[in-house]
Amino acid sequence: MSADAYGPDVPCAHGGPLGSGRIRVQPEDFVVREWLGFAADGEGPHWLLTVRKRDANTLWVARQLARIAGVHPRDVGFAGLKDRNAVAEQAFTVPVSTHAEWVGTRGEGFEVLAAARHRRKLKRGALRGNHFELVVRDFTGDAAALEARMATIAREGVPNYFGPQRFGAQGANLQLARQWFANGVAPGDRARRGFALSAARAALFNTVLAGRVRQGTWNALQAGDVANLDGSGSVFAVSSVDAPLSERCRQLDLHPSGPLWGARMQVE
Template identity: 40%
Template sequence: MSLPHAHGGPVAEASLKACPEDFQVFECMHVTPEGEGEHLWLEIEKTGWNTEDVAMWLAKAAGIHRLSVGYSGLKDKHAVTRQWFSLHLPGKVDPDFDWPEGVHLMQALRHRRKLNRGTHRANRFVIRATHFCGDADLLEARLDAIAAQGIPNYFGEQRFGRGAGNLVRGKEWLMGGEAPRKKALRSIWLSAVRSDLFNQVLAERVSRGVWNRVLAGDILQPEGSRGLFMADDDAEAAARVISGEVHPTAPMPGVAGMASSGPCRQLEQQILAPSQAVIDGLCREGVDEIRRATRLPVQDLQWSLQQDQEGENTLQVAFRLPAGAFATTVMAELVRSPEPSA
């Protein structure tokens, strides 16, 4: 679906991901390996590899089970990404790896614990948009608005698979169609479906101008926290949302959990009503409803516009986002990218 923009739509045209170096991602870890323990933590820079393929290669090269390899989050294949992995090596020396092309070791340290999913709190992005064509003053004004107000916390299109295939197959399955043949596909399809339902609710809030404003009956989430509380229980809720201290949330549907009320609940039910059969399928699969913030703060935002000898302009943007957020949603507020050729 075409998602409404919060700040008026892109102000320029540019090419994104012309090469892997145009999209760089760096994990921001809050855990520092202690230097001793049964787990070897490896900071790896990869290009042309997805995270799971690196994990499988490490397990084979170290002679350990795949489940003995940990990582915090999934990173793009078609990008230059730096992330941590851990290998459980009790009583074993550090392996002498023969690193394949596209995988580079940055540092190796021992730690007492395995690296689990969701350990890192944020990612730092450096993105180049080549063949930039647009007005620099409009671009600066848009970047200032994003830095001050954030953007809608949409799930990016990569969440839904190529051609939204995971979303389509997930909906068909939940409405009585063919189930995923592989266990790993189950969570991927469920995630795609729930993310789409969240995007639908958020899109309506953006259209109504309340993606960054409190509604009566809202459920709010403090910045940097996973906790939730009812907006109606806080007399200062509206002011705290405007200041960015807390954010409104929208549902990722499943078995009923903490429910909104009043006007907020009415809006959510109105948007989700046509998808009730899919939501019933989510409940049959035992998926619990969770809430996700509707606003995404874009932190440490920096940018530059450079021109090469041929007169081609390149926009470089750097920023930090919390884990689970999508850099493509930031770029969608800035530039429109031509459709890739077949």
């Protein structure tokens, strides 16, 4: 797991930068809207809340919701962590309690926009995707070339590297994983163990993906790949590649996937 597995030196598929600018100057410059892909059940022992947060950490918001509901923080569910330096709308589940008027509930940096009853606690990863809006300020560079590059990206996609956020400030989570693997002593805190393992898996994924980008095969299926069906969690092993499979990949209906090591990793 080399340092460049997550740093700025990972290879680009479409060429280097065409200009420069400033991003995320203020939270409103980065807007994230979570897409669960399902509606609330309308009944059940949980509230499914839609929460808008600004300059607030997801875990901190979860703790505040738990405090308001009078439940333990571990009983609050959410599908994923969202950036603090952003305006983000995401879902949380909270067990039904004495607090019933959730819509309009506010706290420092967050507000509940909608609430409905739901049967299940929201689990990590239980979402279809996220919609992002990013403002680039003070751009300098070749605007025409940038427009052409964006058209290429829309047509061909980009290598989906894990970004620096996954590895912690200055790569601290990955460094924690290295120390753990080197001395065999796991971090005592469960959350820190999770962050370390997540960073290690992401670094291995990025290393494999970077190799495919250098080979020019990141967007083409190869025998032995596990293909992902666009817009779904469906995957299948690719034993051989024929013309129809290659065309579906070119049309972005299928995507090569990369390894995320763990107990449930699919291998051929």
